[in-house]
Amino acid sequence: MLAASTETMKKILILTASFGDGHNAAARNLRDGIELITDDAKVEVLDLFESTYGTLNTLLKQTYQGLVRYAPTVWAGVFSVLDNLGLFRRQIDTMGKLREALAAVLHDTEPDVVVSCYPVYAHIIQDIFRDHAERPFRFITVVTDSISVCSAWYRAPSDLFVVANEPTADVLAEAGIPKHRLKALGFPVSPVFAQERPTPLAAPRHGDRRKVLYVINTGKAKTGKSLERLLKVPDVDLTITVGRDASLKAKLSERLREHGSRVHVYGWTNQMPRLLMSHHLVIAKAGGAMVQEAIAARCPMIINQVIPGQEEGNARLIEKLGAGAVAEGSREVRDLVEEAFAHKSRQWQEWSDNLAKISRPDAAVRIAELILEEAGHATGWPAPLKLFERDSDRSPPNCPYRSSTSRVQLCDFHIHTNYSDGRLTLPEVIDFYGGRGFDCICITDHVTDPCRLIGKFSELLNFTIAGDQLDEYFDVLERERRRAWRKYDMLVMAGLVFNKEGFTKKTSGHLLGLDLKAPIAPSLSFVEIIAQIHSQAGLAVAAHPHVMKSEWGKNTLFLWENQEVFAPIIDAWEIANRNNIFTPIGLKRFAFLANSDFHKPKNIYSWKTLLHCDKDPEAIKNCIRRNKHVSLTLYRDGMSGEALRAEPRLAGPLAPEGLPLKLALPGAQA
Numbered sequence: 302m303l304a305a306s307t308e309t310m311k312k313i314l315i316l317t318a319s320f321g322d323g324h325n326a327a328a329r330n331l332r333d334g335i336e337l338i339t340d341d342a343k344v345e346v347l348d349l350f351e352s353t354y355g356t357l358n359t360l361l362k363q364t365y366q367g368l369v370r371y372a373p374t375v376w377a378g379v380f381s382v383l384d385n386l387g388l389f390r391r392q393i394d395t396m397g398k399l400r401e402a403l404a405a406v407l408h409d410t411e412p413d414v415v416v417s418c419y420p421v422y423a424h425i426i427q428d429i430f431r432d433h434a435e436r437p438f439r440f441i442t443v444v445t446d447s448i449s450v451c452s453a454w455y456r457a458p459s460d461l462f463v464v465a466n467e468p469t470a471d472v473l474a475e476a477g478i479p480k481h482r483l484k485a486l487g488f489p490v491s492p493v494f495a496q497e498r499p500t501p502l503a504a505p506r507h508g509d510r511r512k513v514l515y516v517i518n519t520g521k522a523k524t525g526k527s528l529e530r531l532l533k534v535p536d537v538d539l540t541i542t543v544g545r546d547a548s549l550k551a552k553l554s555e556r557l558r559e560h561g562s563r564v565h566v567y568g569w570t571n572q573m574p575r576l577l578m579s580h581h582l583v584i585a586k587a588g589g590a591m592v593q594e595a596i597a598a599r600c601p602m603i604i605n606q607v608i609p610g611q612e613e614g615n616a617r618l619i620e621k622l623g624a625g626a627v628a629e630g631s632r633e634v635r636d637l638v639e640e641a642f643a644h645k646s647r648q649w650q651e652w653s654d655n656l657a658k659i660s661r662p663d664a665a666v667r668i669a670e671l672i673l674e675e676a677g678h679a680t681g682w683p684a685p686l687k688l689f690e691r692d693s694d695r696s697p698p699n700c701p702y703r704s705s706t707s708r709v710q711l712c713d714f715h716i717h718t719n720y721s722d723g724r725l726t727l728p729e730v731i732d733f734y735g736g737r738g739f740d741c742i743c744i745t746d747h748v749t750d751p752c753r754l755i756g757k758f759s760e761l762l763n764f765t766i767a768g769d770q771l772d773e774y775f776d777v778l779e780r781e782r783r784r785a786w787r788k789y790d791m792l793v794m795a796g797l798v799f800n801k802e803g804f805t806k807k808t809s810g811h812l813l814g815l816d817l818k819a820p821i822a823p824s825l826s827f828v829e830i831i832a833q834i835h836s837q838a839g840l841a842v843a844a845h846p847h848v849m850k851s852e853w854g855k856n857t858l859f860l861w862e863n864q865e866v867f868a869p870i871i872d873a874w875e876i877a878n879r880n881n882i883f884t885p886i887g888l889k890r891f892a893f894l895a896n897s898d899f900h901k902p903k904n905i906y907s908w909k910t911l912l913h914c915d916k917d918p919e920a921i922k923n924c925i926r927r928n929k930h931v932s933l934t935l936y937r938d939g940m941s942g943e944a945l946r947a948e949p950r951l952a953g954p955l956a957p958e959g960l961p962l963k964l965a966l967p968g969a970q971a
Contacts, residue, residue, distance in 0.1 A: 309341070310341055310342060310343050311341060311342040311343070311413050311414070311673065311676040311677075312342070312343050312345075312410060312411065312412045312413050312414075312676075313335060313342055313343065313344045313345070313412060313413065313414050313416065313672060313673075313676065314345055314347065314406070314407075314410055314412040314414070314415045314416070315328045315331055315332060315344065315345065315346045315347070315415075315416045315418065316328070316347055316348075316349065316403075316415065316416065316417045316418065316419060316422045317346060317347070317348050317418045317419055318348055318349075318350045318351075318418075318419040318421070319348055319350070319351060320350075320419070321445075321588075321589065322588060322589070322590045322591075323445040323446075323588070323589030323590045323593075324418045324419045324445055325348070325418075326489075326490075326491075326590040327418045327443055327445050327488065327489045327590075328346045328416075328418045329346060329728065330489040330490060330491050330492065330665040331416060331418075331443070331489045331665055331668060331669060331672070332344045332346050333491065333492050333665065333784070334489065334492050334665030334666045334668065334669035335669040335672060335673065336784060336787065336788055337492050337666060337669070338666060338669055338670065338673075339673060340787060342673060342676070345410065346732075347406065349399055349402050349403055349406070349422075350399065352402065353398055353399050353402045354398070354399075390424070393421065393424045393425065393428070396421070396425065399421075399425060400425050400428060400429065403422065403425050403426070403429065404429050407426075407429070407438075411437075411438075412438050413438055413439065413675075413676040414438060414439045414440075414441060414672050414675050414676045415438050415439070415440050415441070416441045416442075416443060416672060417440070417441070417442050417443065417459075418443050418445060420442075420451060420453035420454045420457075421453070423440070423442055423454075423457035423458070423459055424453070424456070424457045426440060426457070427457045427458060439460050439461075439675040439676065439678060440458075440459050440460050441459065441460060441461045441462075441463060441671070441672060441675060442454065442455075442459040442461070442462050442463070443463045443489065443668065444462060444463065444464045444465070444469065444473070445465075445488070445589050446469070446589065446614055446615075447464075447465050447466060447468070447469050447488075447589070447592070447593075447614045447615050447617075447618045448468050448469055448472060448614035448615075448617050448618050448621070449610070449613045449614025449615075449617070450469060450472050450473065450614065451610075452476070454473075455473055455476055455477075455478055459482070460482070460675065461482055461483075461484055461671070461675070462478055462482055462483050462484070463484045463485075463486055463668055463671070464483065464484070464485050464486075465485070465487055465488035465593060465664075466485055466487070466488075466618065466622075466659070467485050468618065468621055468622075469485070469614075469618075470483045470485040484668075484671060486661070486664055486667045486668050486671065487593075487597075487661030487663075487664025487667065487668075488589075488593035488596075488597070488661075488664055489664050489665035489668050490574075490590075490593055490594050490597040490662065490664060490665060491574055491594075491665065492663070492665050492666060493574040493575075493780075494574050494578070494594070494597040494598060494662035494663075495662040495663035495665075495666060497574070497575065497578070498578065498662055501599060501653070501657070502579075502580075502581055502653075504645070504646035504649055504650045504653070505536070505581060505642060505646050505649075506645060506646070507645075508536065509536065510536055510537075510538050511534070511536050511537045511538065511581055511582070511638075511642050512538050512540070512579065512580040512581050512582075513531065513537055513538065513539055513540070513580060513581065513582045513583075513584065513638065514539075514540045514542070514576055514577065514580040514582065514583040514584070514585075514600070515528065515531070515539055515540070515541045515542070515583075515584045515585075516542050516583060516584065516585035516586075516591065517541065517542065517543050517544070517546075517549070518544070518585065518586050518588065518606075523631055524549075524553070525552070525553065525556050526631075527605075527631045527634060527635075528541065528553070528557060528564075529556075529557075530632070530634075530635045531584075531634065531635055531638060532557070532560055532563065532564070533635070534635060534638055534639055534642075536642075537563070537638065538562075538563045538564070539557075539560075539563065539564050539565070540565045540567065540576060540580065541553060541564065541565070541566045541567065542567045542568075542569075542570055542573075542576070543566065543567070543568060544568065544569050545568060545569045546568075547568065550566055550567075550568050553566050554566045565769075567767075567769065567770075568767060568770075569719070570770065570773065571720075571726075571727070571773060571777050572773045572776075572777075573594060574594065574597075574598065577594055577595060577597075577598035577600045578598045578599075578600065580600055581600070581601070581642075581649060582600065582601055582602070582603060582625075582638065582641060582649070583595050583600050583601075583602050583603070584602075584603045584604075584605055584634060584638075585602065585604065585605065586604065586605060586606035586607070586608070586612070587604045587606065587607045587608070587612040587613075587615040587616040587619070587627075588612065588615070589612070589615055592604075592615040592618065592619060595624075595625075596622075596624060596656060596659065596660055596661075597660055597661065597662040597664070598660075598662070599653065599656040599657060599660045600656075601624060601625045601641065601649060601652035601653060601656065602619055602624060602625035603625055603626050603627075603628060603634060603637050603638065603641075604616050604619060604625065604626070604627045604628065605628050605631060605634050607627065622655060622656075622659055623651065623652060623655040624652055624655055624656050624659070625652055626641075708913065708915075708916075708946050709911055709912070709913055709942065709945045709946050710740040710741055710911070710912045710913070710914060710916055710921065710942060711738065711739050711740050711741075711909060711911060711940070711941065711942040711945060712739065712740060712741045712742065712909065712910045712911070712912055712921070713734065713739060713742050713743075713896055713897050713899065713909055713910070714741075714742070714743040714745070714794075714796070714813065714815055714842065714894055714896050714910065715743070715745050715798075715813060715844060715875070715878070715896030715897060715898045715899065716730060716734075716742055716743065716744050716745055716896075716897065716899040717744075717745065717746055717747070717798075717898075717899060717900050718730050718744060718746055720746040720766050720770065720774055721746035721747040721764060721765050721766055721798075722747065722764045722765075722900060723746070723899070723900045723901070724900060724901040724902070725901070725902070727744065727777055727778065727781055728781060728784075730742075730744065730899075731781050731784065731785045731789075731791075731793065733902065733905075734789075734791065735785055735788060735789030735791045736789070737905070737941060738789075738940075738941020738942050738943050738944065739789075739791055739941070739942060740790075740791060740792065740916055740942040741791065741792040741793075741794070741912075741916070741918075741921055742791065742792070742793055742794070743793070743794040743795070743796040743813075743815045743816065744778060744793065744794070744795060744796055745796035745797055745798045745813050745814075745815070746765070746766050746774065746797065746798065747764060747765040747766065747797075747798045747800050748765055748766050748768075748771070748797050748798070748799060748800065748820075748823040749764075749765045749800040749802065749823055750799075750800065750801050750802070750823050750824055751768065751823065751824055752824050765800065766797075771820040772820065774820075775795055775817075775819065775820060778793070778795045779795070781793060782794075782795070790916075792916060792917075792918060792921070794815055794816040794817075794918065795816065795817050795818070796813060796814050796815045796816065796817055796839075797813075797814045797817060797820075797821065797823075798811050798812070798813055798814075798844060799811070799812045799813075799814060799821075799823050799827070799830050800823070801827065801859065803859070806855065806856035806857065806858045807858050807859060807862050808859060809855060809856070809857045809858070809859055810827065810843075810846075810857050810858070810859030810860045811843075811844035811845065811857045812827055812830060812831070812841060812842070812843060812844060812860065812871075813840075813841070813842035813843075813844050813875075814830070814834045814839055814840075814841060814842075815834075815839050815840040815841075815842060815922070816837075816838070816839045816840060816918055816922060817834065817837055817839050818837045818838075818839075819837065821833045821834065821837075827859075827860070827867070828866065828867075828870070831867075831870050831871065832870075835870075838922075839922075840872040840873065840922055840925060840926070841870065841871050841872050842871065842872060842873045842874065842875065842894060843860045843861070843867070843871050843873075843874040843875060844857070844875055844878065844896075844898070845857060845875055845878040845881065845883075845898065846858065846860050846861040846874055846875060846883065846886070847861055847881075847883040847885055847886065848883075849878070849881045850881060861885075864889075868889075868891065871891075872892060872925060872926055873891070873892040873893055873894045873925050873926075873928065874886045874891045874892065874893055874894070875893070875894055875895065875896055876891075876893035876894065876895060876933070877893075877895035877896070877907075877908035877933055878895075878896055878898050878908070879896075879897060879898045879904060879907045879908070880907055880908070882908070892925065892926065892927075892928035892931075893928065893931065894910050894925065894931075895908035895909055895910045895933040895934075896908070896909070896910065897909065897936075905936055906935075906936055906937065907935070907936060908933055908934070908935060908936075909933065909934055909935070909936045910931065910932075910933060911931070911932045911933065911934055911945070912924045912925070912930065912931055913930035913931075914930065
């Protein structure tokens with residue numbers, strides 16, 4: 302499919318907030334659904350609470366999470382306040398800063414459609430356009446609650462209200478929303494549910510294994526006893542997810558060790574769709590996203606905890622649809638599991654049949670189609686409409702680079718996500734770099750040598766990718782690689798950082814493997830790992846190989862101290878890492894790279910690599926190996942690959958002295 306020009310491309314703005322998992326999940330999945338079916342739309346997902354209120358927003362999120370976990374009755378009172386229109390409006394009136402931020406975004410982006418996945422935005426938009434005859438865009442509210450819907454969702458006008466199911470549509474209709482504005486299209490779960498739907502599981506019979514997924518969010522103190530009770534049910538195998546609680550993962554692994562292969566304990570995982578689709582039952586709290594994902598996966602659900610408020614509706618939905626059961630207490634969970642599989646799994650089969658009738662795994666795509674259809678009905682932004690004047694209105698026109706020959710590529714080859722010790726998820730990293738106009742990046746999360754004590758400790762604390770997550774890591778990277786190219790014209794390579802941690806700086810080393818096609822065992826020696834990297838046509842790069850002075854961190858000098866072994870087989874050495882410059886690398890005339898060692902957003906302001914070559918993985922790797930037409934630059938806002946290519950002095954072959962914020966190095970060849 303050919304992409305449309307920026308003049309005709311539809312602009313979609315999706316608004317969300319981080320108070321609960323459902324809002325962000327819906328927003329991200331809608332974006333993925335739109336990008337899956339068209340290249341003719343520019344989609345932006347924004348959490349304006351986070352960007353506007355910063356630290357205060359973080360504090361509010363932590364307060365919310367604390368209330369729903371440890372003081373649910375208090376949260377029930379807060380929910381009732383939100384459900385009171387008068388009290389809710391008073392809260393809206395205090396959000397002047399958010400109103401200004403949203404007005405600015407709408408003015409700057411001029412969207413064709415605005416989609417709200419959080420109820421506050423509809424009220425803010427109503428205030429912004431109170432004095433205008435009509436909004437210059439279509440507005441769609443995607444309600445993430447089921448049945449017990451907070452009235453804030455529908456007390457402000459919207460062109461359409463998208464709800465997850467007919468019972469919720471009935472609730473809004475009874476509240477006065479016209480039926481022609483209601484669309485019961487399902488909850489926008491990940492498109493992965495529709496793309497990778499396997500053959501539905503058959504009802505387990507006598508002697509078959511019953512695969513049960515147990516998702517731990519809260520109530521961790523009694524979890525061990527609950528799991529042990531479940532394992533007394535014959536033929537039950539348990540898969541347990543504990544999120545990022547490394548201590549709990551270690552305790553449960555040790556406590557349940559005697560059950561052997563019947564138990565698998567996972568930390569944080571990006572593969573919940575596949576886990577749900579491959580298990581007979583899921584046991585979890587009645588969170589909005591979890592309930593809707595279970596329905597999409599056609600996986601019957603036993604709810605073991607309900608937070609007062611919106612989760613009460615989720616629990617009622619499971620019971621109303623006949624898709625599972627709600628346990629009165631932790632002890633009842635085992636009884637419900639036994640009943641589900643009793644009498645030739647009769648109860649389980651009934652739940653499964655009901656789910657087959659209501660499951661909508663392609664809801665994100667169906668809603669995406671609706672959004673794009675509404676974009677065609679947008680009234681358009683009239684020229685006289687100005688919410689206010691901004692300096693950005695006078696910004697110079699874009700001047701694209703038009704050469705079809707090799708050109709400057711802005712690159713970063715050392716980036717961490719929350720698969721190891723990074724702060725952002727993999728999709729968030731892709732959007733972070735893609736939105737800044739990078740041409741090529743490599744995701745390089747840590748793996749450690751499990752034979753070393755420090756390596757075991759690092760995996761326990763989730764500082765590195767767990768061994769049982771490596772296949773998942775490469776699968777998700779492949780999916781994000783395709784999305785990055787489609788959306789941003791950005792190359793994404795799969796990589797790893799191989800950590801060999803010793804007790805001294807001279808016995809510790811980190812090695813980057815770039816453009817890997819498959820996992821490599823971190824227990825191999827560095828020489829063996831490098832051979833494996835080269836067998837995959839990848840690059841072996843020494844990470845921060847010299848003494849770091851500008852950043853706190855453990856020095857890793859093993860590769861540098863053993864140059865006689867590694868210099869002939871390493872493809873490049875980091876001459877700059879974050880804000881460190883390693884002059885001895887240049888003095889040795891080693892092939893070099895400069896990287897962020899990115900862990901969190903502020904790390905972007907650091908040294909980067911500029912390559913003059915085609916935007917092609919093989920061309921980029923050959924440029925690094927030859928180390929010709931390679932230079933460094935300090936990244937600053939606005940320094941996209943496109944902006945660099947627009948510089949007349951960069952139109953020809955790259956020369957170190959021609960670069961902004963350049964660093965000329967001994968032995969660098971132009």
